[in-house]
Amino acid sequence: MKLGLGFHRYQISRDNFRFARQAGCTHVVVHLVERLREGLPPGTDEFCLGMTRARGVVWSFEELAAVKKLANDEGLQLEAIENIDPSFWSDILLDGPRKQQQLESLKRLLRSMGRLRIPILGYNFSLAGVWGRVQGPFARGGASVPAFQPNHPLQDQPLQHGLLNNIVYDTAAPRAAIANVSREELWQRLADFLKALVPVAESEGVRLAAHPDDPPVPMLRQTPRLLHQPEHFEQLLSLVPSPANALEFCAGTIQEMSGADVYEAADRYSRQHAIAYVHCRNVVGKAPDYREVFIDEGDMDVPRLLRVLHRNGFDGVVIPDHTPQMTCAAPWHAGMAHALGYLQAVLKSL
Numbered sequence: 001m002k003l004g005l006g007f008h009r010y011q012i013s014r015d016n017f018r019f020a021r022q023a024g025c026t027h028v029v030v031h032l033v034e035r036l037r038e039g040l041p042p043g044t045d046e047f048c049l050g051m052t053r054a055r056g057v058v059w060s061f062e063e064l065a066a067v068k069k070l071a072n073d074e075g076l077q078l079e080a081i082e083n084i085d086p087s088f089w090s091d092i093l094l095d096g097p098r099k100q101q102q103l104e105s106l107k108r109l110l111r112s113m114g115r116l117r118i119p120i121l122g123y124n125f126s127l128a129g130v131w132g133r134v135q136g137p138f139a140r141g142g143a144s145v146p147a148f149q150p151n152h153p154l155q156d157q158p159l160q161h162g163l164l165n166n167i168v169y170d171t172a173a174p175r176a177a178i179a180n181v182s183r184e185e186l187w188q189r190l191a192d193f194l195k196a197l198v199p200v201a202e203s204e205g206v207r208l209a210a211h212p213d214d215p216p217v218p219m220l221r222q223t224p225r226l227l228h229q230p231e232h233f234e235q236l237l238s239l240v241p242s243p244a245n246a247l248e249f250c251a252g253t254i255q256e257m258s259g260a261d262v263y264e265a266a267d268r269y270s271r272q273h274a275i276a277y278v279h280c281r282n283v284v285g286k287a288p289d290y291r292e293v294f295i296d297e298g299d300m301d302v303p304r305l306l307r308v309l310h311r312n313g314f315d316g317v318v319i320p321d322h323t324p325q326m327t328c329a330a331p332w333h334a335g336m337a338h339a340l341g342y343l344q345a346v347l348k349s350l
Ligand SMILES: [Mn+2]
Pocket: 211, 214, 250, 253, 279, 321
């Protein structure tokens, strides 16, 4: 197993890649979705993450090549691109008129990744995305983390047009709730997406890796969520069986799932060679009442999880996902350095 670190676009820099290398990483994962806070349309909900800059123009070969070169120059491999910009696939998620056009654009992205030998495209087939949590001093020593609490009023707030995954992709969209979508319809849209893209990914040597719904609850913002129990991965994999139809195994999210056994899920899906890469963070509680915590602090026995993966021959990358913000001049870096040190020690002991 290999150690990696994930970076948002604004964090992609020589210094941050050097930080990852210094902490023992050999691989990096990048989120290229660019979110702008300025110019948001009036009436946008205050909790959204911002507006996409991409406006439907899929990341170019040259842009990806530059990120990969920066990583390689610092002695790191670029393992995955994580998350698809809402403007690249809004009509795939919502079954709109530009669906075919957007599928073709994503095929181009996969071909660029294939040429560059970037092995994984992580995605989250979700309308509401990560939503409805509160931030507070809920981890050890009062470190700031997100928590999900039962019946918080935000959780039922309807999803508006022009917004997906908490990112505004269409500033001209009407300020009104989207039409109701059934769970069956949303599964059909996911099937359409996989049927179009998996064959291209497979021929390019790229794996599509599905992240479970975080928070893992059946409904959020009055929209269904597809991957909120471990067995839902089985359903996803069976839609288009292929090595290119794989999982972004987010252990923290799976631990949060009500009734789920994260070790059993790790065992089942690593035996199937379905895990493209792993997010490893810890949590206390289960949906709908949990909080994120330090990696050594939560309900999940992280060494046990990694032993299961190792025993089944999983040889991919593990990243810390997110960590509590530590009280110091560099809260993100300190949190990540702590998690990476812990993970590195466990990996060495396997
Ligand atoms: Mn995750």
